[in-house]
Amino acid sequence: MAYTPAATSGTRPIAFLGLAGVIHLDDAPAVPVRTIRVSAWGWWAREVAVPETTARQLATLASFTDVVWISEWGHNAHTAFATALDLPSRPWPTLPVQFDKLAAIRVYAAALPWVWIDDPLVIPPDATGGLVVPTDPRRGLAGVDLAAIRSRLPERTR
Amino acid sequence: MTDTDTAYGFRPGQPNRDLTGVGRGTPYGEVLRRYWQPVALSADATTTPRRLLVLGEELILFRTRSGTPGLLYPRCAHRGASLFYGGVEDEGIRCCYHGWVFDPSGHCLEQPCEPEGGPHRDRIRQPWYPVQERYGFVWAYLGDPERKPLLPRYDVLEDLGEGELLIADDSGVGGGGPKLLDFNWLQHWENVLDPFHVPILHARFSGFQFVREMALMPEVRFEYTDRGVRSTQLRTLDDGRRLRRVTEVMFPNLRVVASPRLAAGRTDILGWVVPRDDESFHIFTLARATDPDYLRRLRSTHDGKPWAELTDAEHQRMPGDYEAQKSQGTVTLHGDDHLTTTDQGVAMLRRMMAKQISRVADGGDPPGLVFDDRDVVVAITGGNFLDD
Numbered sequence: 001m002a003y004t005p006a007a008t009s010g011t012r013p014i015a016f017l018g019l020a021g022v023i024h025l026d027d028a029p030a031v032p033v034r035t036i037r038v039s040a041w042g043w044w045a046r047e048v049a050v051p052e053t054t055a056r057q058l059a060t061l062a063s064f065t066d067v068v069w070i071s072e073w074g075h076n077a078h079t080a081f082a083t084a085l086d087l088p089s090r091p092w093p094t095l096p097v098q099f100d101k102l103a104a105i106r107v108y109a110a111a112l113p114w115v116w117i118d119d120p121l122v123i124p125p126d127a128t129g130g131l132v133v134p135t136d137p138r139r140g141l142a143g144v145d146l147a148a149i150r151s152r153l154p155e156r157t158r
Numbered sequence: 159m160t161d162t163d164t165a166y167g168f169r170p171g172q173p174n175r176d177l178t179g180v181g182r183g184t185p186y187g188e189v190l191r192r193y194w195q196p197v198a199l200s201a202d203a204t205t206t207p208r209r210l211l212v213l214g215e216e217l218i219l220f221r222t223r224s225g226t227p228g229l230l231y232p233r234c235a236h237r238g239a240s241l242f243y244g245g246v247e248d249e250g251i252r253c254c255y256h257g258w259v260f261d262p263s264g265h266c267l268e269q270p271c272e273p274e275g276g277p278h279r280d281r282i283r284q285p286w287y288p289v290q291e292r293y294g295f296v297w298a299y300l301g302d303p304e305r306k307p308l309l310p311r312y313d314v315l316e317d318l319g320e321g322e323l324l325i326a327d328d329s330g331v332g333g334g335g336p337k338l339l340d341f342n343w344l345q346h347w348e349n350v351l352d353p354f355h356v357p358i359l360h361a362r363f364s365g366f367q368f369v370r371e372m373a374l375m376p377e378v379r380f381e382y383t384d385r386g387v388r389s390t391q392l393r394t395l396d397d398g399r400r401l402r403r404v405t406e407v408m409f410p411n412l413r414v415v416a417s418p419r420l421a422a423g424r425t426d427i428l429g430w431v432v433p434r435d436d437e438s439f440h441i442f443t444l445a446r447a448t449d450p451d452y453l454r455r456l457r458s459t460h461d462g463k464p465w466a467e468l469t470d471a472e473h474q475r476m477p478g479d480y481e482a483q484k485s486q487g488t489v490t491l492h493g494d495d496h497l498t499t500t501d502q503g504v505a506m507l508r509r510m511m512a513k514q515i516s517r518v519a520d521g522g523d524p525p526g527l528v529f530d531d532r533d534v535v536v537a538i539t540g541g542n543f544l545d546d
Contacts (some may be wrong), residue, residue, distance in 0.1 A: 002163045003496055004163075020509055026382065026509075026513075040499045040502070041499070042377060043354070043375075043377070043378065043499055043500065044377070044378040044379065044380055044499075044500075044502055044503075045377075045378070045379050045380075046379070046380050046381065046502070047381070072497045072501070072505035072508070072509070073497075073502075073505070074496070074497050074498045074499070074501075075498065075499075076498070076499055076502075096496050096497055096498065098495075098497060098505055098508060098509070099174060099176075099492070099508075099512070100174075100493060121509070121512055121513060121516060122512070
């Protein structure tokens with residue numbers, strides 16, 4: 001469809017990140033969380049549970065990948081969580097997809113190496129083409145071993 | 159420089175069949191089958207057999223002459239003649255072909271062509287579904303009999319006051335169109351969590367289809383509940399008061415939408431969005447009222463005219479819910495959606511549906527099933543509330 005996402009640097013691997021079950025948790029958390037109120041320009045608000053270590057994890061991930069949101073939150077992902085996660089002012093690219101994410105990932109990544117970190121609810125069992133990391137939805141990104149991901153992704157693509 | 163992204167070569171996306179499909183063995187069809195569903199008005203269960211289409215299954219509804227409703231698979235267990243042509247008797251329905259009689263639970267009572275009335279008839283069972291009557295509807299349970307829950311009651315429908323009556327309606331209240339809604343049920347159900355369309359479709363675009371206050375763009379709070387998703391919409395009225403309108407969906411297909419004409423207090427209306435198949439559905443509505451004509455008066459109008467009286471040109475000029483949702487497609491192409499700011503509630507609902515699909519597939523229970531008499535009354539929180 002006629003949606004043109006922003007580009008990444010094109011020089012680093014891409015980390016595709018879902019939000020539900022990754023950044024915020026719907027299920028009973030197994031790690032310490034804080035409840036934050038997120039909003040989209042005041043049009044609506046939700047209270048969501050975000051693990052206390054998610055911001056640090058996300059900063060680490062962004063240090064060796066270009067992060068791309070892939071979520072039903074659309075372009076609100078970055079805006080809604082910017083303060084809570086201390087995100088950069090320039091929004092990361094967004095792919096506004098809720099379920100059939102793999103095709104969008106493959107098209108967007110093209111030849112770049114990628115890791116996809118998401119709730120297992122939206123990851124098909126036969127997902128291939130990159131590094132696929134299902135989260136524990138009670139921990140989200142806070143429970144992901146980023147060192148292991150880093151070791152499996154090339155540092156630079158060129 | 160050539161401008162691209164024309165429609166040349168455009169390939170439409172696909173529906174999300176996991177969420178929209180309702181037939182046996184489909185992901186959400188199995189979720190729907192874990193709950194009791196209203197399938198007909200009680201008044202429509204008579205001694206004249208009636209064809210029903212429920213969750214993609216063709217069934218025959220009848221009421222024995224002794225007063226018990228039954229819901230049977232249509233093909234006679236003998237050699238397949240339809241029980242639609244059957245004759246209803248005191249305790250069951252008799253097939254027109256060779257006279258086999260089945261009671262509402264599918265037991266074969268008689269095989270008149272067989273010696274001694276069919277000595278092996280006890281070994282025959284016509285496929286059947288359990289039914290109950292409550293609130294003026296016939297409710298059916300189409301799921302695994304080993305996991306059959308209780309049929310819930312709803313607190314807003316209980317303890318009627320003097321002069322109050324309960325209205326059971328299957329004319330499509332809330333659908334903004336005909337009685338038989340000819341598109342996928344989810345397009346209607348998820349609309350409940352899209353409060354942002356109200357000031358556009360029902361006010362700015364088509365004139366005031368309900369009341370002027372609904373034309374104000376609300377501030378909305380979304381939240382998951384134990385049974386579904388709730389939206390609370392705040393509107394500041396001209397007189398300074400705040401209108402707090404609470405709508406919610408409760409699994410698997412209940413819509414809790416208070417009067418769009420803003421009758422104050424907890425809602426007095428509940429509506430079940432019951433799929434006939436993947437491409438059509440009915441809305442079964444219950445309302446408590448003192449006016450028997452309450453639901454008819456509630457329905458949206460277009461320049462004061464009811465939907466059924468509009469010309470084709472008026473349908474185009476003043477579209478409502480039916481025109482918007484039907485025009486998404488018989489089953490909308492979810493793969494083409496661009497979910498954005500105003501779609502948060504819809505996205506939350508779709509996600510919760512996907513979680514219930516996964517839970518049911520893994521052998522678990524979806525939310526809101528009642529197995530204990532002490533929990534049989536369900537509390538409803540939706541309504542219109544005015545805060546000073």
